[in-house]
Amino acid sequence: MRQISFIIGFAAAAVAAPVGAQQYYAAQPYPPQGYQPQQYYAAAPYQSAPAPAPRAMARPAAPPQMVVVAQPQRMRNEMGGGFIEAIFGNGGSDRQQGYAPLSSQQQQQQQQQQQYYAAPQTPAQPIYASTGPVGGEALQNYPIDPVYERQEVAYRTSEEPGTVIIDTPNKFLYLVQGDGRALRYGVGVGRPGFMWAGTHRVSAKKEWPDWTPPKEMLERQPYLPRHMDGGPNNPLGARALYLGSTLYRIHGSNEPWTIGRNVSSGCIRMRNADVEDLYERVKVGAKVVVM
Numbered sequence: 001m002r003q004i005s006f007i008i009g010f011a012a013a014a015v016a017a018p019v020g021a022q023q024y025y026a027a028q029p030y031p032p033q034g035y036q037p038q039q040y041y042a043a044a045p046y047q048s049a050p051a052p053a054p055r056a057m058a059r060p061a062a063p064p065q066m067v068v069v070a071q072p073q074r075m076r077n078e079m080g081g082g083f084i085e086a087i088f089g090n091g092g093s094d095r096q097q098g099y100a101p102l103s104s105q106q107q108q109q110q111q112q113q114q115q116y117y118a119a120p121q122t123p124a125q126p127i128y129a130s131t132g133p134v135g136g137e138a139l140q141n142y143p144i145d146p147v148y149e150r151q152e153v154a155y156r157t158s159e160e161p162g163t164v165i166i167d168t169p170n171k172f173l174y175l176v177q178g179d180g181r182a183l184r185y186g187v188g189v190g191r192p193g194f195m196w197a198g199t200h201r202v203s204a205k206k207e208w209p210d211w212t213p214p215k216e217m218l219e220r221q222p223y224l225p226r227h228m229d230g231g232p233n234n235p236l237g238a239r240a241l242y243l244g245s246t247l248y249r250i251h252g253s254n255e256p257w258t259i260g261r262n263v264s265s266g267c268i269r270m271r272n273a274d275v276e277d278l279y280e281r282v283k284v285g286a287k288v289v290v291m
Contacts, residue, residue: 142256142271148172148186150274155182164202164250164278164288166268168195171260173250173268175281185278188253188269191262200244202286205279206230209240214247217265238272239279243288250288251275 148171159165161178168189174182189195208230218224228234237252250268252275253259259271268290270278 144186144256144259144271148260150183150185150277152177152181153184154180155184156180157182159287159289162283162286164282164286166250166288166290168197168291173270173278175278183281185270185274186259187250188258188261188263190264190266194264194266195262196248196266197290199290200246200248200288202241202282202284202288203244204242205282205284206240206242207279208234208238209236209251210234211236216247220265237269237275239275241275241279241282241288250278 153174155174155176157163157165157174157176159176161176163176165174165176165182166172166187166189167174171187171189173185173187175185176182210230211228211234212226213221213224218226230236233254235254236249237254240249240251242249248266248268250270252272253269254272255263255269256271258269263269
């Protein structure tokens with residue numbers, strides 16, 4: 001039954017369309033109505049960000065030269081160390097690397113990299129055989145420890161009046177007055193290695209004495225002048241009492257702040273005001289005892 005229906009349908013289609021007939025369709029206009037062409041834009045050429053300027057780098061300092069530094073020798077139990085181990089031991093395996101010190105040229109280069117400037121200073125006045133600045137009359141009344149001020153004290157001794165006694169450990173000079181009394185002055189004494197003791201006589205007295213450093217002092221301090229005229233800047237001060245044939249003196253000083261200290265090369269130093277007072281009281285030939 002189905003086959004019959006198909007045959008009938010096919011025959012009807014053949015009758016309706018002539019044999020060999022072709023169908024044609026009218027061409028549509030191009031572009032079609034309502035067509036919107038797409039727009040294309042040229043992309044901007046790619047530009048990379050500018051490279052940052054190279055940073056200024058400090059040139060590294062040349063590394064110090066490597067050297068081999070011998071380390072303390074280690075002893076072997078079986079060799080006993082020393083010369084035997086040096087010959088038959090490990091041949092220097094105990095050596096380590098170290099750094100050699102900078103040469104003088106390298107040190108100068110480092111100093112040139114960092115410069116420091118100090119405030120200008122007024123030139124100091126030359127000082128001879130002393131430790132402080134030199135002054136004039138203003139130092140006559142320089143304040144010192146009151147214990148070293150000139151004063152009369154109780155002092156018992158078997159020495160006759162007029163005798164000078166120097167108590168080196170306590171930095172005092174006593175001028176014996178009698179009746180158990182004495183005038184006491186503060187003094188500066190020899191520094192370690194220059195202290196001494198003994199008994200002498202005052203062999204000479206001089207006002208504003210010249211100073212000629214002895215040969216022994218010039219050997220220790222070759223920068224000292226060979227001679228210096230007397231005056232306020234002279235290390236011997238206003239007065240000097242010479243002790244026998246020795247190189248030692250009792251003299252003044254332009255450094256009153258050194259009274260009560262171990263500062264000299266063996267001489268006994270006093271304030272100028274005190275040595276002027278002692279100078280008038282002590283006669284040539286007076287006994288001087290240094291303890």
